[in-house]
Amino acid sequence: MAVTLRDVAALAGVSPRSVSNVVNDFRYVSPAMQAKVRAALDELDYKPNLLARGLRQGRTGTIALLLPEITVAYFSELAHEIVERASQLGITVMIDETSGAPNRELALLEVAMRSSWVDGVLLSTLGLNGAALAGVKSDVPVVLLGERTAKSALDHVGIDNVRASRDAVQHLIDSGRHRIAAIGGSHAPSDMTSRLRLKGYRAALRAAGLPTEDYLYARTPKYRRGDAAVAVRALLAHPEPPDALFCFSDELAIGSLRELYEQGLRVPSDISVVGFDDIEESRFTTPSLTSISPDKHQIASTALETLMARIAGSDLRPRALQVGYQLLARESSTRQ
Amino acid sequence: MAVTLRDVAALAGVSPRSVSNVVNDFRYVSPAMQAKVRAALDELDYKPNLLARGLRQGRTGTIALLLPEITVAYFSELAHEIVERASQLGITVMIDETSGAPNRELALLEVAMRSSWVDGVLLSTLGLNGAALAGVKSDVPVVLLGERTAKSALDHVGIDNVRASRDAVQHLIDSGRHRIAAIGGSHAPSDMTSRLRLKGYRAALRAAGLPTEDYLYARTPKYRRGDAAVAVRALLAHPEPPDALFCFSDELAIGSLRELYEQGLRVPSDISVVGFDDIEESRFTTPSLTSISPDKHQIASTALETLMARIAGSDLRPRALQVGYQLLARESSTRQ
DNA sequence: CTGTTAGCGCCTTCAC
DNA sequence: GTGAAGGCGCTAACAG
Numbered sequence: 001m002a003v004t005l006r007d008v009a010a011l012a013g014v015s016p017r018s019v020s021n022v023v024n025d026f027r028y029v030s031p032a033m034q035a036k037v038r039a040a041l042d043e044l045d046y047k048p049n050l051l052a053r054g055l056r057q058g059r060t061g062t063i064a065l066l067l068p069e070i071t072v073a074y075f076s077e078l079a080h081e082i083v084e085r086a087s088q089l090g091i092t093v094m095i096d097e098t099s100g101a102p103n104r105e106l107a108l109l110e111v112a113m114r115s116s117w118v119d120g121v122l123l124s125t126l127g128l129n130g131a132a133l134a135g136v137k138s139d140v141p142v143v144l145l146g147e148r149t150a151k152s153a154l155d156h157v158g159i160d161n162v163r164a165s166r167d168a169v170q171h172l173i174d175s176g177r178h179r180i181a182a183i184g185g186s187h188a189p190s191d192m193t194s195r196l197r198l199k200g201y202r203a204a205l206r207a208a209g210l211p212t213e214d215y216l217y218a219r220t221p222k223y224r225r226g227d228a229a230v231a232v233r234a235l236l237a238h239p240e241p242p243d244a245l246f247c248f249s250d251e252l253a254i255g256s257l258r259e260l261y262e263q264g265l266r267v268p269s270d271i272s273v274v275g276f277d278d279i280e281e282s283r284f285t286t287p288s289l290t291s292i293s294p295d296k297h298q299i300a301s302t303a304l305e306t307l308m309a310r311i312a313g314s315d316l317r318p319r320a321l322q323v324g325y326q327l328l329a330r331e332s333s334t335r336q
Numbered sequence: 337m338a339v340t341l342r343d344v345a346a347l348a349g350v351s352p353r354s355v356s357n358v359v360n361d362f363r364y365v366s367p368a369m370q371a372k373v374r375a376a377l378d379e380l381d382y383k384p385n386l387l388a389r390g391l392r393q394g395r396t397g398t399i400a401l402l403l404p405e406i407t408v409a410y411f412s413e414l415a416h417e418i419v420e421r422a423s424q425l426g427i428t429v430m431i432d433e434t435s436g437a438p439n440r441e442l443a444l445l446e447v448a449m450r451s452s453w454v455d456g457v458l459l460s461t462l463g464l465n466g467a468a469l470a471g472v473k474s475d476v477p478v479v480l481l482g483e484r485t486a487k488s489a490l491d492h493v494g495i496d497n498v499r500a501s502r503d504a505v506q507h508l509i510d511s512g513r514h515r516i517a518a519i520g521g522s523h524a525p526s527d528m529t530s531r532l533r534l535k536g537y538r539a540a541l542r543a544a545g546l547p548t549e550d551y552l553y554a555r556t557p558k559y560r561r562g563d564a565a566v567a568v569r570a571l572l573a574h575p576e577p578p579d580a581l582f583c584f585s586d587e588l589a590i591g592s593l594r595e596l597y598e599q600g601l602r603v604p605s606d607i608s609v610v611g612f613d614d615i616e617e618s619r620f621t622t623p624s625l626t627s628i629s630p631d632k633h634q635i636a637s638t639a640l641e642t643l644m645a646r647i648a649g650s651d652l653r654p655r656a657l658q659v660g661y662q663l664l665a666r667e668s669s670t671r672q
Numbered sequence: 673c674t675g676t677t678a679g680c681g682c683c684t685t686c687a688c
Numbered sequence: 689g690t691g692a693a694g695g696c697g698c699t700a701a702c703a704g
Contacts, residue, residue, distance in 0.1 A: 002452070002475060004697055015675045020699060028673050050451040051396070052697035055387045055680050069416070070431070071616070076412045080405070083433045095406070095431035097419045115386040116338065116681090139338060225620045258620045280407070281617055284561045284594045340681055351691045356683060364689055388681035391696050452697090 003044045012040035023048060054116070062092040063120045063307060064112040070097050072224070072251065073279035075124065078145070081300035082122065089304065094118060098125075112140075120307045126193065141310030143303050147192035148320055155310065155318050157303040159294045159325045161193065165200025166207075167327050168274045168292050169246055173208050175333060177244035177272055180205065181216040183231045183256065184223055184248025194219075197248045197276065216242060223248060228255025236263060243271055244333070250275035250282045253289055257332070272333040278326075287331030298323040339380045348376035359384060390452070398428040399456045399643060400448040406433050408560070408587065409615035411460065414481070417636035418458065425640065430454060434461075449476045456643045462529065477646030479639050483528035484656055491646065491654050493639045495630045495661045497529065501536025502543075503663050504610045504628050505582055509544050511669060513580035513608055516541065517552040519567045519592065520559055520584025530555075533584045533612065552578060559584060564591025565598075572599060579607055580669070586611035586618045589625055593668070608669040614662075623667030634659040 005023075009016045014037060021029050022037040023046075040046075054060035065082055067075045079095055086093045094117070098108050112121050124145040144156040172180050182201045185194020198217065205212045215238055218231035228247070232255075235242055247253035253275030260267055267273050267287055275282060278293030302321050309316075341359075345352045350373060357365050358373040359382075376382075390396035401418055403411045415431055422429045430453070434444050448457050460481040480492040508516050518537045521530020534553065541548045551574055554567035564583070568591075571578055583589035589611030596603055603609050603623055611618060614629030638657050645652075 002697090005699090006697080016698080017676080017700095018674060021674085024699085030673060033674080047451060049391070049697050050453055051387055051391045052452075052680090053699075055385075055391055055682090055696095056698045056700080058680075060387070070406070070419070071409070071412045071416045073407070073409070073412075076407045076409075080407045080433065083406070092432070096429070097416065115383060116388075117386055225616065254617075254620055258622060258624075261622045280561065281590075284590055286594060286597045286622060288594075338681090341683090342681080352682080353684085353692080354690060357690085360683085366689065369689080385681050388696090389683075391680090391698090392682045392684085394696075 002049065003046050004049070005046070008037070008040045008044055008046050011044060012036045058116075059119050059311075060117065061090065062094055062118050063122060064094045064096060064108075064118040065122045065124075066096050066098050066108055066112065067124050068098055068126045070095065073281060074249065074251075074277040077279060078124070078296050078299065081296045082304065085297075085300045085304050089308070091304075091308075109142075119311045122303055122307060126191070141307055143307045143310070145299065145303055147196060153318050155306045155321070157299055157306065157321045157323065159299075160322050161196035162200040162203065164276070164292045164294075164325050164327075165197040165246070166204040167200075168276065168290075169201050169204035170208075171290070171327055171329065172244045172246065172272055172274060172333060173204065173210065175272065178210060179216070179240060179242045180210065180244040180246060181218065181235045181242035182246045182248070183218045183228060183235070184220050184252050186219050186221070187217075193223075194248055201246055220252060223252055225251045225255035225258070228252045229259040232256050232259040232263070236265075245271065245273045247273065247275050250277040250279045250289060250291055253291070253332070254281065254285055257285055257287075257289070267332050268334065274333050278328055283330070285332075290330045290333035291328055293326045293328050295324045295326075338385065339382050340385070341382070344373070344376045344380055344382050347380060348372045394452075395455050395647075396453065397426065398430055398454050399458060400430045400432055400444075400454040401458045401460075402432050402434050402444055402448065403460050404434055404462045406431065409617055410585065410587075410613040413615060414460070414632050414635065417632045418640065421633075421636045421640050425644070427640070427644075445478075449474055449478070455647045458639055458643060462527070477643055479643045479646070481635065481639055483532060489654050491642045491657070493635055493642065493657045493659065495635075496658050497532035498536040498539065500612070500628045500630075500661050500663075501533040501582070502540040503536075504612070504626075505537050505540035506544075507626070507663055507665060508580045508582065508608055508610060508669060509540065509546065511608065514546060515552070515576060515578045516546065516580040516582060517554065517571045517578035518582045518584070519554045519564060519571070520556050520588050522555055522557070523553075529559075530584055537582055556588060559588055561587045561591035561594070564588045565595040568592050568595040568599070572601075581607065581609045583609065583611050586613040586615045586625060586627055589627070589668070590617065590621055593621055593623075593625070603668050604670065610669050614664055619666070621668075626666045626669040627664055629662045629664050631660045631662075 005016045005019050008019045018033055019037050070076055083093045096108055112118050120141045122143050122145055142154050144154050146158050148156040169180055185191045187194050202212045218234050220227035220231050245256055247256055253273050256273055265271050275289050275291040278291040282289035282291050302323055341352045341355050344355045354369055355373050406412055419429045432444055448454050456477045458479050458481055478490050480490050482494050484492040521527045523530050538548045554570050556563035556567050581592055583592055589609050592609055601607050611625050611627040614627040618625035618627050638659055
């Protein structure tokens with residue numbers, strides 16, 4: 001059996017209260033008491049039962065991070081940043097995978113929120129639309145990462161997807177491309193990511209007086225490498241094939257690079273490729289991949305700060321917080 | 337405030353005990369009671385407080401998965417398999433990042449093990465050697481993933497690294513390569529992975545009567561993409577440069593592909609490359625990457641089964657469980 | 673500054 | 689089958 005506060009108190013010949021004081025660095029403890037208790041603590045190798053503490057305090061010092069898929073590099077990189085930052089703040093992060101399935105997402109969210117395991121939730125949602133989210137009564141604070149899915153009454157941290165996409169496409173235009181295609185996502189109402197990126201893409205084309213014909217946008221079921229091939233083939237099959245691809249994720253861009261290679265096209269001489277997310281992998285592809293790089297570090301800190309403020313009881317009205325991004329021009333769009 | 341068992345009992349006009357019975361699907365409950373309680377449950381939207389339940393029962397239904405780095409694709413893919421399998425078993429997985437730093441690894445391990453948060457721990461360790469592990473008194477069961485770090489008294493699930501490495505190198509030999517270099521890891525006593533893979537590599541070379549000279553092994557600080565470039569340059573600088581690279585991880589292999597490209601060498605015509613881990617990315621590189629593919633699915637199930645058995649009280653002596661692997665020959669070692 | 677008391681929400685003996 | 693009490697380990701009141 002585990003050693004309890006009471007055991008320590010008994011050994012030291014003091015009350016549990018005093019032991020608790022020492023364990024929690026309470027201010028007014030006499031040196032003599034300190035010494036006695038510490039000796040007993042060490043001798044018994046006492047570790048507090050965090051469950052009991054959490055039950056008593058109503059707070060656990062743990063937050064949940066709900067991600068669609070941990071194997072998606074963007075999410076694992078984001079998770080890394082969040083775990084890092086949280087550990088500096090003395091917070092434990094419980095990472096959980098939702099599979100992007102709305103029902104599982106909801107289920108996990110409900111559990112996380114109602115079971116008192118966690119003080120708060122960081123939710124990166126793809127599939128879950130605003131309506132479903134609105135139906136969730138939140139006993140614990142929730143901060144959304146990524147796109148704001150509809151007008152949910154939640155804090156939300158992300159980048160300006162429209163502007164970032166416009167920048168990416170403008171970069172392609174500046175380098176002399178004219179038939180620029182977009183790849184990724186469903187453009188469904190619930191897929192806010194693709195809607196916003198498509199909007200930025202079209203805005204850039206329109207501003208430059210370039211065609212925005214429908215055939216230049218190829219949807220994909222998800223945003224993974226394996227989803228790109230079909231889309232690329234469809235685009236290349238057109239009588240006037242594109243001379244540049246703007247992919248809504250780096251993984252899609254990498255899948256596209258592979259398919260272009262199989263089709264015998266050279267990047268960037270025949271066709272340019274730009275991605276989105278700046279995952280580490282993109283620096284090592286051949287050619288290396290131009291990408292929009294959201295400031296993941298800042299997303300992590302901002303999200304955590306916001307969540308901690310809510311947990312502490314902040315009652316401001318929900319805010320949409322935007323963090324920075326960069327366009328990183330690499331070989332896939334620059335070296336001729 | 338959250339709604340408690342007592343609230344439900346009051347509304348239904350029964351005792352907390354009866355509510356508990358219904359919530360936990362206890363056998364002997366009258367249909368009338370069932371109905372009354374369920375109605376109250378629904379009306380109040382009751383969710384049990386898992387903290388209190390865990391405290392009471394001494395079990396939480398949660399296990400910890402401790403990984404060096406979540407951004408390493410191999411680990412995130414493994415994590416995915418484990419979360420998947422665990423969710424089928426009704427177990428929640430708490431993923432935590434140790435940064436591979438032995439002290440942080442130990443710290444997290446201690447916390448996980450002593451604080452009653454989790455019923456068990458799956459530990460994938462790189463840095464932590466057997467001696468340090470032996471010093472940890474485990475209040476909860478621990479199962480090791482990957483290499484067995486020394487003769488620790490813990491269960492352990494992994495593949496036969498020596499044999500897998502020998503197979504990989506044999507494959508290179510079979511395809512006509514003669515100067516085969518190895519890349520990765522420190523070969524330090526604590527880095528069991530590189531020791532075992534190096535052993536298999538050398539065994540294959542010796543068996544074929546090929547040179548195993550020291551200059552053909554290039555160490556790397558870690559196993560990431562960015563660690564490969566220096567190693568590759570060193571190998572190529574030698575008067576008799578290798579005609580094949582056996583990399584101890586896919587990430588290293590991918591970093592190597594990039595560096596070989598920069599050096600103007602073509603894969604596989606000038607030089608073959610083989611990796612280890614079979615991460616998804618490796619199917620999309622150009623050329624696609626030949627790799628050893630450990631059965632991650634089976635690692636996940638075996639590890640979970642073993643851990644659950646321990647949690648249930650199994651008292652068998654610690655076992656080393658080996659699961660299967662495959663050599664997947666792709667373009668980087670086959671297409672001329 | 674320290675000891676006593678009570679209770680966080682739940683489950684599980686023990687009676688009925 | 690169901691009700692009443694007790695306690696898992698801890699900390700927050702309230703004395704003293």
